[in-house]
Amino acid sequence: MSKFRKKKSGDLPAISTASLPDIVFMLLFFFMVATTMRDTTLMVENNLPFADQVEKLEKKDLVMYVYAGKPSERYQRQFGKEARVQLNDKFADVSDIKEFIISERESKREELQNLLTTSLKVDTKTNMGLVADIKYELRKAEAYRVNYTTKNGKASQNMN
Protein backbone atom coordinates (compact mmCIF):
# COMPACT_ATOMS: atom_id res chain seq x y z
CA MET A 1 0.00 0.00 0.00
CA SER A 2 2.41 2.55 1.14
CA LYS A 3 4.44 1.73 -1.87
CA PHE A 4 2.07 3.64 -4.09
CA ARG A 5 1.44 6.59 -1.88
CA LYS A 6 3.22 9.50 -3.40
CA LYS A 7 5.14 11.72 -1.13
CA LYS A 8 3.16 14.90 -1.20
CA SER A 9 4.89 17.83 0.39
CA GLY A 10 2.59 20.68 1.24
CA ASP A 11 5.11 23.51 1.48
CA LEU A 12 6.00 25.64 -1.51
CA PRO A 13 9.42 25.33 -3.08
CA ALA A 14 11.81 28.09 -2.08
CA ILE A 15 11.86 31.06 -4.46
CA SER A 16 15.05 31.11 -6.39
CA THR A 17 17.14 34.16 -5.59
CA ALA A 18 19.67 33.37 -8.27
CA SER A 19 18.60 36.37 -10.38
CA LEU A 20 18.77 38.81 -7.49
CA PRO A 21 22.42 39.68 -8.14
CA ASP A 22 21.55 40.42 -11.75
CA ILE A 23 18.86 42.86 -10.74
CA VAL A 24 21.08 44.54 -8.21
CA PHE A 25 23.94 44.76 -10.68
CA MET A 26 21.65 46.38 -13.16
CA LEU A 27 20.77 49.08 -10.64
CA LEU A 28 24.40 49.38 -9.68
CA PHE A 29 25.51 50.00 -13.24
CA PHE A 30 22.78 52.55 -13.70
CA PHE A 31 23.99 54.54 -10.72
CA MET A 32 27.62 54.14 -11.67
CA VAL A 33 26.94 55.57 -15.10
CA ALA A 34 24.62 58.33 -13.93
CA THR A 35 26.86 59.51 -11.12
CA THR A 36 29.00 62.51 -11.81
CA MET A 37 31.69 62.73 -9.24
CA ARG A 38 32.01 66.18 -7.81
CA ASP A 39 35.52 67.36 -8.42
CA THR A 40 35.44 69.77 -5.55
CA THR A 41 34.45 69.16 -1.98
CA LEU A 42 32.01 71.75 -0.82
CA MET A 43 33.22 73.60 2.22
CA VAL A 44 30.42 76.14 2.26
CA GLU A 45 26.72 75.77 2.74
CA ASN A 46 25.25 75.75 -0.72
CA ASN A 47 21.51 75.96 -0.67
CA LEU A 48 20.81 77.46 -4.06
CA PRO A 49 17.85 79.79 -4.62
CA PHE A 50 14.92 78.90 -6.85
CA ALA A 51 14.10 80.37 -10.24
CA ASP A 52 11.99 79.30 -13.18
CA GLN A 53 13.42 81.32 -16.08
CA VAL A 54 16.47 79.10 -16.28
CA GLU A 55 18.69 78.19 -19.15
CA LYS A 56 20.78 75.06 -19.15
CA LEU A 57 24.53 75.31 -19.02
CA GLU A 58 25.57 73.46 -22.12
CA LYS A 59 29.26 72.74 -22.34
CA LYS A 60 30.41 71.59 -18.94
CA ASP A 61 34.10 71.93 -19.70
CA LEU A 62 33.67 75.62 -20.42
CA VAL A 63 32.26 76.44 -17.02
CA MET A 64 34.16 77.84 -14.08
CA TYR A 65 32.56 77.45 -10.71
CA VAL A 66 32.66 80.02 -7.96
CA TYR A 67 31.03 78.96 -4.71
CA ALA A 68 30.03 81.26 -1.90
CA GLY A 69 28.20 80.89 1.36
CA LYS A 70 28.61 80.36 5.05
CA PRO A 71 31.35 77.85 5.92
CA SER A 72 29.91 74.42 6.68
CA GLU A 73 29.50 73.51 10.30
CA ARG A 74 32.76 71.65 10.66
CA TYR A 75 34.74 74.57 9.30
CA GLN A 76 32.94 77.18 11.33
CA ARG A 77 35.27 77.00 14.29
CA GLN A 78 38.20 77.73 12.07
CA PHE A 79 36.72 80.16 9.59
CA GLY A 80 33.81 81.75 11.41
CA LYS A 81 30.24 82.15 10.27
CA GLU A 82 30.73 84.99 7.84
CA ALA A 83 29.99 84.04 4.21
CA ARG A 84 33.09 83.21 2.21
CA VAL A 85 34.18 82.38 -1.30
CA GLN A 86 35.36 78.93 -2.26
CA LEU A 87 37.45 78.32 -5.35
CA ASN A 88 38.39 74.75 -6.25
CA ASP A 89 39.01 72.99 -2.96
CA LYS A 90 39.78 75.78 -0.60
CA PHE A 91 38.49 78.99 0.86
CA ALA A 92 39.66 82.04 -0.95
CA ASP A 93 39.60 85.75 -0.66
CA VAL A 94 37.51 87.83 -3.04
CA SER A 95 40.72 89.26 -4.46
CA ASP A 96 41.88 85.75 -5.48
CA ILE A 97 39.06 85.41 -7.99
CA LYS A 98 40.81 87.36 -10.70
CA GLU A 99 43.85 85.13 -10.54
CA PHE A 100 41.66 82.03 -10.50
CA ILE A 101 39.77 83.13 -13.61
CA ILE A 102 42.96 83.95 -15.46
CA SER A 103 44.55 80.60 -14.65
CA GLU A 104 41.37 78.76 -15.63
CA ARG A 105 41.30 80.65 -18.88
CA GLU A 106 44.91 79.82 -19.67
CA SER A 107 44.23 76.11 -19.23
CA LYS A 108 41.73 76.15 -22.09
CA ARG A 109 42.41 76.19 -25.79
CA GLU A 110 42.71 79.63 -27.28
CA GLU A 111 39.62 79.49 -29.48
CA LEU A 112 37.48 78.53 -26.51
CA GLN A 113 38.80 81.13 -24.13
CA ASN A 114 36.11 83.71 -24.75
CA LEU A 115 33.30 81.18 -24.53
CA LEU A 116 33.92 80.53 -20.85
CA THR A 117 31.03 81.04 -18.48
CA THR A 118 31.30 81.57 -14.77
CA SER A 119 28.75 79.71 -12.74
CA LEU A 120 27.97 81.45 -9.47
CA LYS A 121 26.80 78.93 -6.93
CA VAL A 122 25.84 81.19 -4.08
CA ASP A 123 23.85 80.25 -1.01
CA THR A 124 20.40 81.81 -0.70
CA LYS A 125 21.22 83.44 2.62
CA THR A 126 24.31 85.28 1.43
CA ASN A 127 24.35 89.04 1.49
CA MET A 128 24.40 90.83 -1.83
CA GLY A 129 27.46 92.76 -0.71
CA LEU A 130 29.66 89.71 -1.18
CA VAL A 131 28.00 88.85 -4.49
CA ALA A 132 28.57 92.38 -5.73
CA ASP A 133 32.24 92.13 -4.77
CA ILE A 134 32.52 88.84 -6.66
CA LYS A 135 30.88 90.36 -9.69
CA TYR A 136 33.22 93.32 -9.57
CA GLU A 137 36.20 90.97 -9.50
CA LEU A 138 34.79 89.06 -12.46
CA ARG A 139 34.43 92.29 -14.36
CA LYS A 140 38.03 93.13 -13.55
CA ALA A 141 39.07 89.73 -14.92
CA GLU A 142 36.93 90.38 -18.01
CA ALA A 143 34.80 87.31 -17.39
CA TYR A 144 31.51 88.87 -18.35
CA ARG A 145 29.40 85.79 -18.97
CA VAL A 146 27.89 84.65 -15.73
CA ASN A 147 25.23 82.16 -14.80
CA TYR A 148 23.45 82.44 -11.49
CA THR A 149 23.00 78.74 -10.91
CA THR A 150 19.64 78.00 -9.34
CA LYS A 151 17.29 75.20 -8.57
CA ASN A 152 14.19 74.88 -10.64
CA GLY A 153 11.19 76.13 -8.72
CA LYS A 154 9.00 79.08 -7.94
CA ALA A 155 11.01 82.21 -7.26
CA SER A 156 8.62 83.27 -4.49
CA GLN A 157 10.05 80.48 -2.34
CA ASN A 158 13.18 82.59 -1.92
CA MET A 159 11.41 85.37 -0.13
CA ASN A 160 10.78 83.76 3.22
Added chain:
Amino acid sequence: MAKRNAPEVNAGSMADIAFLLLIFFLVTTTIETDAGINSKLPPIEDVPENPPPRKEKNIFIVLVNANEELLVEDERMNLKDLRQAAIDFLDNGGQDCNYCQGRRDPASSDNPLKAVVSLQNDRETEYGAYIAVQNELVAAFNFLRNREANRLFGKSFVKMERDFNDSEYRGSKEKLEEDIKTIRAMFPLNLSEAEPKERK
Protein backbone atom coordinates in the same frame (compact mmCIF):
# COMPACT_ATOMS: atom_id res chain seq x y z
CA MET B 1 42.14 7.52 -9.01
CA ALA B 2 38.66 8.91 -8.79
CA LYS B 3 38.05 12.03 -10.84
CA ARG B 4 37.14 14.85 -8.50
CA ASN B 5 34.76 17.56 -9.56
CA ALA B 6 35.60 21.06 -8.49
CA PRO B 7 32.93 22.17 -6.03
CA GLU B 8 30.67 24.92 -7.28
CA VAL B 9 31.40 28.35 -5.92
CA ASN B 10 28.62 29.61 -3.74
CA ALA B 11 27.25 32.75 -5.36
CA GLY B 12 24.79 33.45 -2.61
CA SER B 13 26.77 36.37 -1.21
CA MET B 14 27.14 38.03 -4.58
CA ALA B 15 23.89 39.90 -3.98
CA ASP B 16 25.25 41.24 -0.71
CA ILE B 17 28.37 42.57 -2.36
CA ALA B 18 26.37 44.13 -5.15
CA PHE B 19 24.00 45.70 -2.64
CA LEU B 20 26.93 47.17 -0.78
CA LEU B 21 28.26 48.81 -3.92
CA LEU B 22 24.80 49.93 -4.90
CA ILE B 23 24.22 51.63 -1.58
CA PHE B 24 27.60 53.31 -1.78
CA PHE B 25 26.76 54.83 -5.16
CA LEU B 26 23.28 55.77 -4.04
CA VAL B 27 24.69 57.72 -1.13
CA THR B 28 27.49 59.44 -3.02
CA THR B 29 25.40 60.44 -6.02
CA THR B 30 24.70 64.12 -6.17
CA ILE B 31 22.59 65.27 -9.03
CA GLU B 32 24.46 68.35 -10.16
CA THR B 33 22.38 71.41 -10.82
CA ASP B 34 23.50 72.84 -14.08
CA ALA B 35 20.85 75.39 -14.94
CA GLY B 36 20.46 79.00 -14.00
CA ILE B 37 19.81 82.54 -15.08
CA ASN B 38 22.31 83.73 -17.65
CA SER B 39 23.48 87.26 -17.41
CA LYS B 40 26.16 89.43 -18.86
CA LEU B 41 28.19 91.79 -16.75
CA PRO B 42 29.09 95.20 -18.11
CA PRO B 43 32.74 96.00 -18.68
CA ILE B 44 34.37 98.39 -16.26
CA GLU B 45 34.49 101.73 -17.94
CA ASP B 46 35.24 105.18 -16.86
CA VAL B 47 32.01 106.96 -16.23
CA PRO B 48 31.68 109.60 -18.89
CA GLU B 49 31.53 113.17 -17.69
CA ASN B 50 28.11 113.81 -19.13
CA PRO B 51 26.20 110.57 -19.46
CA PRO B 52 23.67 110.72 -22.27
CA PRO B 53 20.44 112.03 -20.84
CA ARG B 54 17.75 109.48 -20.20
CA LYS B 55 14.28 110.60 -19.53
CA GLU B 56 13.03 109.83 -16.08
CA LYS B 57 10.02 108.04 -17.50
CA ASN B 58 12.18 105.59 -19.42
CA ILE B 59 13.73 104.20 -16.26
CA PHE B 60 11.96 101.56 -14.21
CA ILE B 61 13.55 101.48 -10.79
CA VAL B 62 13.29 98.35 -8.68
CA LEU B 63 14.72 98.61 -5.19
CA VAL B 64 15.19 95.64 -2.91
CA ASN B 65 16.07 96.49 0.65
CA ALA B 66 17.65 94.42 3.38
CA ASN B 67 14.28 93.20 4.63
CA GLU B 68 13.41 91.77 1.22
CA GLU B 69 10.87 94.51 0.55
CA LEU B 70 10.34 95.80 -2.94
CA LEU B 71 10.02 99.40 -3.95
CA VAL B 72 9.02 99.72 -7.58
CA GLU B 73 8.77 103.22 -9.01
CA ASP B 74 8.44 104.65 -5.49
CA GLU B 75 5.63 102.31 -4.54
CA ARG B 76 5.73 99.21 -2.42
CA MET B 77 4.95 96.10 -4.38
CA ASN B 78 4.67 92.37 -3.87
CA LEU B 79 6.90 90.06 -5.84
CA LYS B 80 3.97 88.48 -7.66
CA ASP B 81 2.92 91.82 -9.17
CA LEU B 82 6.40 92.72 -10.34
CA ARG B 83 6.30 90.70 -13.55
CA GLN B 84 3.13 92.36 -14.80
CA ALA B 85 4.39 95.81 -13.80
CA ALA B 86 7.60 95.25 -15.75
CA ILE B 87 5.68 93.97 -18.78
CA ASP B 88 3.39 97.01 -18.69
CA PHE B 89 6.38 99.32 -18.50
CA LEU B 90 8.35 97.71 -21.35
CA ASP B 91 5.37 97.20 -23.60
CA ASN B 92 3.92 100.65 -23.07
CA GLY B 93 4.94 102.09 -26.43
CA GLY B 94 4.58 105.79 -25.82
CA GLN B 95 6.08 106.64 -29.21
CA ASP B 96 7.89 105.03 -32.16
CA CYS B 97 6.86 101.49 -31.41
CA ASN B 98 4.60 99.72 -33.86
CA TYR B 99 4.63 96.29 -32.18
CA CYS B 100 3.91 97.37 -28.61
CA GLN B 101 0.50 96.49 -27.26
CA GLY B 102 0.55 98.54 -24.09
CA ARG B 103 -1.59 101.42 -22.99
CA ARG B 104 0.54 104.10 -24.69
CA ASP B 105 0.65 106.01 -21.45
CA PRO B 106 2.71 109.18 -22.02
CA ALA B 107 3.99 108.99 -18.45
CA SER B 108 5.58 105.57 -18.97
CA SER B 109 8.33 104.40 -21.31
CA ASP B 110 8.65 105.58 -24.92
CA ASN B 111 9.62 102.26 -26.47
CA PRO B 112 11.43 99.06 -25.48
CA LEU B 113 14.67 100.28 -27.00
CA LYS B 114 14.82 103.26 -24.69
CA ALA B 115 13.34 101.59 -21.65
CA VAL B 116 15.80 100.61 -18.95
CA VAL B 117 15.09 98.48 -15.93
CA SER B 118 17.30 99.48 -13.06
CA LEU B 119 17.76 96.99 -10.26
CA GLN B 120 19.19 98.30 -7.03
CA ASN B 121 19.83 96.56 -3.77
CA ASP B 122 21.46 96.99 -0.39
CA ARG B 123 24.57 95.18 0.66
CA GLU B 124 22.45 93.41 3.26
CA THR B 125 19.90 92.11 0.77
CA GLU B 126 19.76 88.35 0.65
CA TYR B 127 20.92 86.70 -2.53
CA GLY B 128 17.71 84.67 -2.74
CA ALA B 129 15.59 87.80 -2.87
CA TYR B 130 17.81 89.28 -5.53
CA ILE B 131 17.48 86.14 -7.66
CA ALA B 132 13.71 86.17 -7.19
CA VAL B 133 13.53 89.74 -8.49
CA GLN B 134 15.97 89.04 -11.30
CA ASN B 135 13.89 86.01 -12.23
CA GLU B 136 10.70 88.06 -12.47
CA LEU B 137 12.38 90.70 -14.62
CA VAL B 138 13.84 88.09 -16.97
CA ALA B 139 10.37 86.50 -17.07
CA ALA B 140 8.90 89.82 -18.20
CA PHE B 141 11.41 90.09 -21.03
CA ASN B 142 10.86 86.46 -21.99
CA PHE B 143 7.11 86.96 -22.05
CA LEU B 144 7.36 89.85 -24.49
CA ARG B 145 9.99 88.16 -26.63
CA ASN B 146 7.90 85.00 -26.79
CA ARG B 147 4.90 87.00 -27.86
CA GLU B 148 6.76 88.69 -30.70
CA ALA B 149 8.50 85.48 -31.74
CA ASN B 150 5.16 83.70 -31.91
CA ARG B 151 3.72 86.50 -33.98
CA LEU B 152 6.61 86.75 -36.45
CA PHE B 153 8.04 83.25 -36.63
CA GLY B 154 5.36 81.03 -35.19
CA LYS B 155 7.33 79.68 -32.27
CA SER B 156 8.35 80.97 -28.90
CA PHE B 157 11.65 82.70 -28.28
CA VAL B 158 12.64 80.23 -25.58
CA LYS B 159 12.08 77.39 -28.05
CA MET B 160 14.13 79.19 -30.67
CA GLU B 161 17.04 79.52 -28.29
CA ARG B 162 16.75 75.90 -27.28
CA ASP B 163 16.76 74.82 -30.92
CA PHE B 164 19.78 76.97 -31.55
CA ASN B 165 21.74 75.14 -28.87
CA ASP B 166 20.45 71.75 -29.97
CA SER B 167 22.96 69.96 -32.17
CA GLU B 168 20.23 67.79 -33.67
CA TYR B 169 18.14 70.68 -34.90
CA ARG B 170 17.33 70.16 -38.58
CA GLY B 171 16.87 73.60 -39.93
CA SER B 172 18.96 76.48 -40.97
CA LYS B 173 20.88 77.72 -37.97
CA GLU B 174 21.82 80.89 -39.81
CA LYS B 175 18.18 81.74 -40.28
CA LEU B 176 17.46 80.91 -36.67
CA GLU B 177 20.30 83.12 -35.52
CA GLU B 178 18.96 85.98 -37.61
CA ASP B 179 15.50 85.51 -36.14
CA ILE B 180 16.84 85.41 -32.59
CA LYS B 181 18.77 88.61 -33.24
CA THR B 182 15.64 90.25 -34.62
CA ILE B 183 13.67 89.43 -31.49
CA ARG B 184 16.53 90.48 -29.24
CA ALA B 185 16.70 93.80 -31.03
CA MET B 186 12.99 94.37 -30.51
CA PHE B 187 13.21 93.89 -26.75
CA PRO B 188 16.83 94.39 -25.74
CA LEU B 189 17.61 93.23 -22.24
CA ASN B 190 18.30 96.65 -20.80
CA LEU B 191 18.82 95.56 -17.25
CA SER B 192 21.07 97.86 -15.34
CA GLU B 193 22.44 96.89 -11.98
CA ALA B 194 23.77 99.56 -9.74
CA GLU B 195 26.41 98.75 -7.20
CA PRO B 196 24.75 97.96 -3.90
CA LYS B 197 24.46 100.94 -1.66
CA GLU B 198 26.14 101.09 1.67
CA ARG B 199 23.73 101.48 4.50
CA LYS B 200 23.88 104.95 5.92
